Amino acid sequence: MVVSKSTILIVDDDATILMLMSNVFMYDNNYILTAESGEGGLVKLKNNKIDLVISDQNMPGMNGLQFLKRVRAEHPDVVTIVLTASGEVETAVKAVNEVGVYQFILKPFNVMDLRLTVRRALEYKQLLEERNLLLQVVTNLEPHINGPVSGKLRDLLHRFRLNVQGPLLEAQN
Numbered sequence: 455m456v457v458s459k460s461t462i463l464i465v466d467d468d469a470t471i472l473m474l475m476s477n478v479f480m481y482d483n484n485y486i487l488t489a490e491s492g493e494g495g496l497v498k499l500k501n502n503k504i505d506l507v508i509s510d511q512n513m514p515g516m517n518g519l520q521f522l523k524r525v526r527a528e529h530p531d532v533v534t535i536v537l538t539a540s541g542e543v544e545t546a547v548k549a550v551n552e553v554g555v556y557q558f559i560l561k562p563f564n565v566m567d568l569r570l571t572v573r574r575a576l577e578y579k580q581l582l583e584e585r586n587l588l589l590q591v592v593t594n595l596e597p598h599i600n601g602p603v604s605g606k607l608r609d610l611l612h613r614f615r616l617n618v619q620g621p622l623l624e625a626q627n
Contacts, residue, residue: 460576461485461503465495465521466510466537475508478565479572492516496524504532505579506572511538511545519545522553533579535571537561 462484464475472488480486487502489495493516495509507525511518518536525532536549539561546558556575559568 459483459485460505460579461487462572463487463489463495463498463502463504463507464509465489465492465507465513465518467491467513468510471510474565475568478569482569482573484576492518492521492524495521496528499525499529499532504529506533506535506575508535508537508572511536511549519548519553522549522555526554531579531582533575533582535559535575537563 462479464472464479464486465488466472466475467490469490472490476486476488487498487504489498491513492509495507498504499507507522509518509521513521516524518538522534522536525534534553534555535557536553536555537559538545549555549558556578557571559571
């Protein structure tokens with residue numbers, strides 16, 4: 455799958471991490487925005503169309519999970535990844551279950567593994583967008599279906615909608 459140029463927001467209070475990650479993802483043909491705090495990240499989200507947010511967990515003020523909860527509430531179509539130096543299982547469970555993060559990654563991270571995770575997250579984002587477009591097309595088609603095959607076609611569209619909504623919606627939530 456070819457993913458179009460995406461915008462990634464990296465939020466971390468460590469300027470060295472921001473610079474490293476910016477350089478890594480810029481080479482993958484992405485637009486990169488950075489913020490040194492959750493509050494700064496929210497401003498960037500308000501003023502830009504962001505596809506993916508990568509946030510550190512341990513930041514002063516608003517921590518990563520608090521920030522990503524706001525991201526999910528205010529920008530539900532944005533895919534999120536959380537980074538942390540601590541391997542707390544409880545934090546990972548909260549990140550996935552309560553905040554709906556796509557991936558939980560421990561620092562120090564392998565740059566190549568992180569690049570692969572980001573590519574997969576962006577592919578997932580593209581799949582969600584394509585699913586939403588297909589659902590819109592199906593919804594717009596249904597009222598216009600008439601004639602001898604209309605019952606079978608409506609049934610087929612209904613089964614399509616159930617199949618498309620189910621697995622991806624569960625994965626997103």
